[in-house]
Amino acid sequence: AQSVTQPDIHITVSEGASLELRCNYSYGATPYLFWYVQSPGQGLQLLLKYFSGDTLVQGIKGFEAEFKRSQSSFNLRKPSVHWSDAAEYFCAVLQTDSWGKLQFGAGTQVVVTP
């Protein structure tokens, strides 16, 4: 089965600085990948998704992610973070051997300092 790994449990970044969150997947073929964000006390919101085609995907809130097959990665980036970006971020892969189940990574907690 496909799986994703988020190597960073916690990241602290200054407001206005750039942010990159790592996500590595395990799957032989082209995976279907997602990034979700969870603000404190809220549910998960879809930021962006990758299925095929252009390897640079644009999402909401100024986020983008790049699919790199050679590195089995799907890293999330934002050029300049805002205090409101403090949240937990989850990478997920669609299990293609089932009906559409999502396999989530463990998440990365992002703290934004002034």
Next chain:
Amino acid sequence: NAGVTQTPKFRILKIGQSMTLQCTQDMNHNYMYWYRQDPGMGLKLIYYSVGAGITDKGEVPNGYNVSRSTTEDFPLRLELAAPSQTSVYFCASSYGTGTHQPQHFGDGTRLSIL
């Protein structure tokens, strides 16, 4: 737009008590899901439903039961609460499966078993 609504938002139970977590969606989605979220573990699928009257187990179904009598509602039942069921529970829904049908999440139910 209500989306996916979960009640209650918080609950404390004693060991051995039972309760039902409610989930309703107003998007006419066929697919509904229950996840639990534990720190550092991401989201684990408990049960899912592909339509009214049809449910199936996910990764961690033990200790839980579900029913789906209508398209809108997908309640999760804990029969004999145990400390291991202390978690945050999320309900989600999607129109279908596959790559173009993102899951929409509720805001969660925070459950403590003491």
